[in-house]
Amino acid sequence: MLNILRPIEILKEIEKERNDKFYIAGSGIREYLIADKIKRIRILTSFEALDIAREFMNRCEGYTMIEKEDGSIEIFSDRFVSLIFSKICPQGIISQLSKKIYTVDAVAMTLDDFIDFKPEKLINPHGGLEDINNRILRIVDGENLRQNPIGYLRGIRLMAEHELDIDPDTEIFMKEHVHWLEGIRGDEYTKELFRILDQKESSYYINLMDRHIGMLQYIFPEIEPMKNVGECKYHVVDSFTHSVYTLKVLEGVVNANGFFEDHLRTAYEEHTSKCMNSNIKRLSLIKLGAFFHDIGKPAAKFNDDKGRTRFQGHEIVGAEMLMEIGKRLGLSEEDTVTLSRYSALHMFPLVIYKNNDVSGDTLFNMFSQTEDETLDVLLIGYADIVATRKLLNPDEEMGNFKVHVEYIANNYITRYLPLKEMDKIITFEEIKKLVGEHEAMPAYEALRKSIYMGRVSLKRDKIDKFLSNISWR
Template identity: 25%
Template sequence: MTEPLSLPVFRKISRIVDGMGLRAYVIGGYVRDYYLCRPCTDIDVVVVGSGIDVAEALARETGSNVTVFKTFGTAMLRTEGIEVEFVGARKESYSRDSRKPVVEAGTLRDDQLRRDFTINALAWSLNGDTFGELEDPFGGMEDMREHIIRTPCDPDITFSDDPLRMMRAVRFAAQLGFDIAPETFEAIERNRERIRIVSRERIITEINKIVLSPVPSIGFELMDMTGLLPLVFPEMSRLKGVEKVGLHGHKDNFTHTLKVLDNVALNSDSLWLRWAAILHDIGKPATKAYDPAAGWTFHGHEVVGARMVPDIFRRMKLPLNDRMKYVRKLVLLHLRPQILSDDVVTDSAVRRLLFEAGDDIDDLMTLCEADITSGDERKVKRYLKNFAVVHRKLREIEEKDRVRNFQPPVSGELIMETYGIPPCRIVGEIKDEIKEAILDGRIANDYGQAYAMMEELAARHGLKRRE
């Protein structure tokens, strides 16, 4: 590893604080990630004194623009391609019904004590006489070696003061592959109801980081075990459980969903494809039924799940834009490739799948292959073999018929212009019949054949060409 404080900006800060008679330290994630060999370009500097004064002095020296947040006593600037945030050392106290602290000036130790976890309380001195020395009063290095998430002070106080830290504990455990210390874990269980005072925006930020972690199932399992899951994501919590009637039992859809999510994570870094994995079976609790002849069924769960997606996105403060529509589409279509792999793969069925999935067909296939989670290896191999057939068919049909995102070669405007009619039901019917004929393979995706069919259909409707 390179020297921990090798960036020129650190020596510049050192000269400034020595000249001002202040003590300053790099603290938190930058220090932690150095020892974990993880990249980090955000630097937090705590100053025993005015962090704003130091930031403004550095901005003058480097010619950078500084943004000052006087209310919070912080300042931020970008220099040498990195972001540096300055704050004065402080101590905090909280009231029971708010997560907004009462803040007052404090020592370095006060500032470290208010940090969420010991691994985030590590600090390097920036002063010339102790440059680079590590300040670790709460055993953060030992916890890092032992892969432990632990709070610097009483965890009940830590989580009651700022309940979002419970979600952060889960997130760091998922991101780093660490364990949550037993006393910290138990404190999350005791204080879980406090998460209700935290805004949805802050909660979803942590959930998205969990979703993007290397093995996201770790985070969701921890949320479930601590009791946070039903409070922050009740729809996913309802997937839990196995119900039996006689010898018939269905699989645990929560466990299955986590396997699918981890499978997708192995093949894609896309946040929204991972969300499609999380929500692909979200409609199952609402559609579960027992049939003595067939056992447990979840008929139409893909349709119900797709309808649930906008409400889930709205409540969780996820974006209600094309990303939501993408997730909803994948949830709706996630059974289609599986059905094709079970049946004889017809060109018509493949055309329709390509048309409906459009540019998202590759992501849909990634999701569907991830959805193969049977414990029976022979069944998995059979499904994968059938999926290979579907993949081949998709490529062949796409190359031959070009139906991905296609628009019928004959437009509504052309129909109206040719026959001198205004917008009406007949125009839509002619367009739809031409589209269906192309998807069924009765005509090619070709202007000449589509035009000829338009003339045939227009005659059937009694339309005459405009003179």
């Protein structure tokens, strides 16, 4: 608890000076009891949340502030626990907790009681402590959910983060009133959606959202047609079921120790842990891409002259649909394009495998198109094939395709990624001066390919010699 001691000390100072009583509510208590560490603490105060947050930041450097839509103020730091300040309602703490959607949030403690953590001092009007200890998600009052339907996603996220089971009566209630989600905006639920995808087994909760509660039709109406197409010579289930299974396979690969060789696993961990422009984890965007990789199939479906169902071009149709979904979610333009490219490019690994062609020319052509999404596409492509084949033949050995994907990934990491260093050795403008403006782009591409193929080393004298040689033209 080292990262929370100093913030608590400062809060106690402010509390005393203001002659107020601060409460810690919800997440801080829940995480103390059942999580590995406390990530954020919600502070309830009689004063304006913004005033207390500013006063706190004046005494503790390194925090950044954001104002949330509900009027609360969140401050976060690399050094200390995040704090969320809210103003307590005039009726007092019991009334405040009664406004919570779930019992696991409807608990509170004073600062002093939290430091010593005395469970008997917990303010627990709705049985939240018992539900936390028993890992149960239960509704406080259905009216609270109606007023804030984002609580549907929050509930699933709490289940995913803390491995909660849903109370049967709560599940029935949520399913019966799921229409409350109608009209919900993408930017309203994006944060909760990606926090669900951040979890190791998000496929389970995505499936629960649809099969048990019926939420996904309001969040992603595009998935409903997927439930009616997809079965063909290569698929024994509909596209939606296949997509959920693809996500499950992908998470199995990511979560498994020893699935990839150490250097590949390290490369994947570094790549997928990056934070995207929209302040989401790259791995979570990859997961969303895996779930949506076949979203274009309903629109692309046709029967050939032999009466066989085909989905030719579904990856391009899907890419166009994902551009719209990315915008709806409020993702940055760059992240939206990346999500779209997951659909557009996911067939590459399978096509190359079927053609039995992993030549230098073929892989260079692939990498020139997949670029920074190469490792992502390989992961999605692998999960897609395994999810397809394992349902056709559960005993089929997928080792050959795994080796195929690893070989491509190795080539990308060891031969294509180093090309990023080329611009540090010679710029495009310098190439223009050496070969002329009209020949610059062909020369640039020829140089990149020659370096990739091992015919030219990444040294300036070797590059100059190559560019001066007419044979590249």
